[in-house]
Amino acid sequence: MTEPPLPxxxxxxxxxxxxxxxxxxxxxxxxxLEVMTEALGQVQKLIVVIGSARAARNIKNPFxxxxxxxxxxxxxxxxxxxxxxxxxxxxRDYFYNESLWLxxxxxxxxxxxxxxxxxxxxxxxxxxSSYYLxxxxxxxxxxxxxxxxxxxxxxRRAYFGGELERVRQMVPPAVxxxxxxxxxxxxxxxxxxxxxYVQDYRAAWAGSPYPAVFVTTDAVIIRSxxxxxxxxxxxxxxxxxxxxxxxxxxxxxxLASCIREVVEETGxxxxxxxxxxxxxxxxxxxxxxxxxxxxTHAFQFDLGIGQLPILRPGTDAAEALWTPLSEAxxxxxxxxxxxxxxxxxxxxxx
Numbered sequence: 001m002t003e004p005p006l007p008x009x010x011x012x013x014x015x016x017x018x019x020x021x022x023x024x025x026x027x028x029x030x031x032x033l034e035v036m037t038e039a040l041g042q043v044q045k046l047i048v049v050i051g052s053a054r055a056a057r058n059i060k061n062p063f064x065x066x067x068x069x070x071x072x073x074x075x076x077x078x079x080x081x082x083x084x085x086x087x088x089x090x091x092r093d094y095f096y097n098e099s100l101w102l103x104x105x106x107x108x109x110x111x112x113x114x115x116x117x118x119x120x121x122x123x124x125x126x127x128x129s130s131y132y133l134x135x136x137x138x139x140x141x142x143x144x145x146x147x148x149x150x151x152x153x154x155x156r157r158a159y160f161g162g163e164l165e166r167v168r169q170m171v172p173p174a175v176x177x178x179x180x181x182x183x184x185x186x187x188x189x190x191x192x193x194x195x196x197y198v199q200d201y202r203a204a205w206a207g208s209p210y211p212a213v214f215v216t217t218d219a220v221i222i223r224s225x226x227x228x229x230x231x232x233x234x235x236x237x238x239x240x241x242x243x244x245x246x247x248x249x250x251x252x253x254x255l256a257s258c259i260r261e262v263v264e265e266t267g268x269x270x271x272x273x274x275x276x277x278x279x280x281x282x283x284x285x286x287x288x289x290x291x292x293x294x295x296t297h298a299f300q301f302d303l304g305i306g307q308l309p310i311l312r313p314g315t316d317a318a319e320a321l322w323t324p325l326s327e328a329x330x331x332x333x334x335x336x337x338x339x340x341x342x343x344x345x346x347x348x349x350x
Contacts, residue, residue, distance in 0.1 A: 003033070017118040019043030019140065022132060025068045026061055027179065029155050029171045031148035033075055038144055039122045045085050046122075047112050049073055049105055052332045053090035056240050057187060059160055059195045064333075065090040067178070074174035084167045095285040095338050096345055102135055134188070158202045159183075160195035177258060190238070194215055197235040198290050209336045214289075216296040217258035217340070218245030220346045221268070221276075222278065223303040226322040227343060228311075230265050233318035236290060237336035243343065246316065255280075266320040267312025276301040279346065288338045300346045 004311055010260070019039045025032060025048075037108035039046050047250075050072075053065035067090050077083060089108030094101040113119060121139040124146065133141065150170060158166045159179060168176050182188050205212040221228040229241045244265040249257045259273045275300060284295045303309075325347060332340040 016043045016120040016140065016142075017045065017116055018109075018113050018144065019046045019116040019120045020049060020136075022045060022049040022051065022105065024061070025282065026052065026070065026152050027155060027171065027175050028068065028071050028075060029065060029150055029152060029175065031146060031150045032072075033079065033172050034148070035124075035144045036076060037079060037081070038146060039142070040081060040085060042142060043081055043120060043122075044277055045087055047087045047109055047110065049089045049091055050092050055090050056237070056333050057191065058237070058290065058323070059191055059198065060065060061289075062156065062187075063182075064184065068230040071175050071178055072174075074178075074278070075172040078172065078174050080298070084262060093338075094145060094330060095288060095341050096283065106136075107213060120340050147171050160192050162192075164191055194290075201291055205296075212292055214292065214294040215248040216245055216294060217244040217254055217261060218296050218298045219258050219262045219296060220300045220343050221262065221303065222325070222347075223308055223322065224305045226308060227325055227328050227347075228262075228266060228268065229321055229323050229328065230313065230317035231319040232319070232336055233316065239318070240336035241323075241334045242339045243298070244317070244320070244338040245298075248297075255299060258297070258299050264314045265317045267314065268309055268320075270303060270309060271302060276303050278302045279349075281342075281345065282341055283321065283338065283345075285338060290337075298342050298346070 019042065021036060021039055023032065035047070036046060048069075050065045050068050052061045055061040057063075062255065067089075073083055073086060076086060089105065089112070091104045091108060093100065094104075109119065115137070119139045120142040121136050122134060122142050122144060123133040125133055127306070155167060155170050158170070164180075164183070166178060169341045171179065183269060219228070228244060230244050232238055232240050232242050244262045246265070248254065248260040249260065252260065253275060262268055262273065279300045280298065282297055284297065286292060286293060288296075308322045311320040311322070328340075331343060
């Protein structure tokens with residue numbers, strides 16, 4: 001009698017050498033933990049790419065990349081996962097140059113993979129915010145099976161809105177411990193004030209028959225290797241560095257409105273500033289401002305070389321200052337909204 005064939009031995013799925021998981025993790029929450037735990041069952045090492053690095057604290061980006069990295073380590077250690085299986089890459093936002101962002105992710109990952117091509121990209125194509133998952137064709141795509149309605153936006157809204165018990169239910173214990181301690185810091189108090197300001201600002205425009213669109217002008221003024229900056233004296237972004245500028249005066253042209261703001265905020269006296277105009281550009285990244293849809297027209301002025309003109313800051317600015325370009329470009333975390341990216345845009349184009 002012939003013996004029946006043995007059932008086939010199930011083939012265990014091959015573990016990829018590296019997995020890449022990209023996110024902002026502001027803050028990491030329970031669904032992030034599920035995705036990373038699932039990914040570590042399929043890869044030997046997980047490279048966590050933390051976005052919005054080196055950004056100034058605000059209610060959208062309240063935590064530094066180092067803080068978020070430590071939170072991810074802590075919550076995975078609590079889950080029994082060894083720190084040696086985790087690698088990290090910190091990536092800045094490049095609102096107006098997608099290629100720079102992609103290259104920074106690629107470079108950061110390559111520093112860990114050392115030439116290996118066995119790389120899988122972890123993610124879930126849930127909406128347009130997941131577009132970047134199509135941007136790395138050389139990496140195998142591993143879709144996550146984790147489906148969750150939880151978002152970091154909802155966590156931040158509850159956190160700054162004072163719903164701390166609700167926050168506790170959304171995040172792993174390690175993240176809750178951090179958030180509970182952070183809520184006792186001056187940074188949290190300032191962010192809570194900012195959150196309320198934004199809520200009130202948006203509410204004031206909620207009755208508009210059409211979505212509110214704001215228009216501003218900003219000035220990038222260069223003199224002898226320095227850029228003219230102001231330190232903001234009011235919400236939003238109190239204390240942050242910014243270009244001189246403001247909302248468009250509907251009775252003026254864009255250029256005239258920009259020049260008026262420069263004089264009012266800095267006291268700069270150079271005669272007819274328009275004679276120094278070198279270039280201009282529109283910056284319209286949809287989420288560039290927490291206030292809502294805000295489009296800015298930026299003008300670049302080059303005052304040549306020589307002594308730096310004396311400045312007399314106006315009531316809208318806490319300080320006006322000439323800052324060496326090297327110093328300004330090196331500290332994006334000090335700038336309001338996308339002002340660093342706008343200055344970088346003009347300087348890098350010469």
